[in-house]
Amino acid sequence: MIFVFSLSSSADLNNVRFSAYRTAMKLRRLQKALCLDLLSLSAACDALDQHNLKQNDQPMDILQIINCLTTIYDRLEQEHNNLVNVPLCVDMCLNWLLNVYDTGRTGRIRVLSFKTGIISLCKAHLEDKYRYLFKQVASSTGFCDQRRLGLLLHDSIQIPRQLGEVASFGGSNIEPSVRSCFQFANNKPEIEAALFLDWMRLEPQSMVWLPVLHRVAAAETAKHQAKCNICKECPIIGFRYRSLKHFNYDICQSCFFSGRVAKGHKMHYPMVEYCTPTTSGEDVRDFAKVLKNKFRTKRYFAKHPRMGYLPVQTVLEGDNMET
Numbered sequence: 264m265i266f267v268f269s270l271s272s273s274a275d276l277n278n279v280r281f282s283a284y285r286t287a288m289k290l291r292r293l294q295k296a297l298c299l300d301l302l303s304l305s306a307a308c309d310a311l312d313q314h315n316l317k318q319n320d321q322p323m324d325i326l327q328i329i330n331c332l333t334t335i336y337d338r339l340e341q342e343h344n345n346l347v348n349v350p351l352c353v354d355m356c357l358n359w360l361l362n363v364y365d366t367g368r369t370g371r372i373r374v375l376s377f378k379t380g381i382i383s384l385c386k387a388h389l390e391d392k393y394r395y396l397f398k399q400v401a402s403s404t405g406f407c408d409q410r411r412l413g414l415l416l417h418d419s420i421q422i423p424r425q426l427g428e429v430a431s432f433g434g435s436n437i438e439p440s441v442r443s444c445f446q447f448a449n450n451k452p453e454i455e456a457a458l459f460l461d462w463m464r465l466e467p468q469s470m471v472w473l474p475v476l477h478r479v480a481a482a483e484t485a486k487h488q489a490k491c492n493i494c495k496e497c498p499i500i501g502f503r504y505r506s507l508k509h510f511n512y513d514i515c516q517s518c519f520f521s522g523r524v525a526k527g528h529k530m531h532y533p534m535v536e537y538c539t540p541t542t543s544g545e546d547v548r549d550f551a552k553v554l555k556n557k558f559r560t561k562r563y564f565a566k567h568p569r570m571g572y573l574p575v576q577t578v579l580e581g582d583n584m585e586t
């Protein structure tokens with residue numbers, strides 16, 4: 264999994280990048296504290312089925328939430344005996360869901376919200392999560408109009424909002440994201456799952472925290488046969504950043520996030536991020552890119568910034584799907 268971007272373009276864009284990481288790291292901690300990193304998609308679906316949670320627009324009261332969470336954590340406790348404290352997990356997860364989806368403390372959240380929260384933080388593959396979530400808002404024939412997509416994006420964006428990070432992802436107004444998706448679909452009135460997945464692969468600004476969460480998780484145990492040019496860490500553990508301007512120039516995660524640079528390496532030079540060790544194919548491809556970039560000027564890099572996510576045009580805060 265790779266991610267190319269440059270640090271040059273503008274402070275705002277950098278902030279989005281960095282806040283995506285900051286948000287993802289907070290979410291990773293939360294995911295582990297709630298033991299949702301142990302929960303498979305199929306186990307989550309079993310629990311939802313068992314509690315007959317099919318009507319996504321229906322409200323769930325506290326008791327229903329507790330019952331479903333208890334089923335989820337009882338099963339996790341059986342599988343991971345010493346890791347899961349059922350009453351504690353149920354309590355923490357309930358509180359988290361209410362903080363995210365019931366800020367007015369009405370004692371109810373929608374079934375869709377419950378599913379969005381649990382599935383976003385479970386252990387599944389990223390695209391399986393996208394497919395699952397899309398299916399929840401799609402019609403029985405598998406299509407989704409703007410309103411339905413809006414419901415899904417609304418419930419998704421509440422997760423970074425609760426962490427105080429929503430501004431970096433385009434604000435709580437999801438209309439620009441909905442518009443971005445349907446423009447991507449050539450303004451068709453309805454989209455199918457494959458198109459939604461293609462759009463999500465561009466990592467739209469409002470959703471970029473979720474793929475970054477997956478990369479943060481993958482990078483935790485990654486060990487790269489490379490040496491950090493700044494702090495000399497070798498092998499590099501975590502994210503590895505390789506220069507696409509200089510050969511054999513790598514930076515470790517902590518140097519990269521603290522913005523340290525070595526002599527002769529400019530912030531605007533493009534870098535590629537690896538959360539898992541590189542394959543020989545990736546090495547060859549990067550080598551070719553470095554060759555190309557070697558003679559490119561600062562102006563070229565300034566004119567061709569890479570953002571690594573799909574920006575959506577943001578509008579003023581205030582309007583909200585809930586109203």
Ligand SMILES: [Zn+2]
Pocket residue numbers: 491492493494495496514515516517518519
């Ligand atoms: Zn370093």
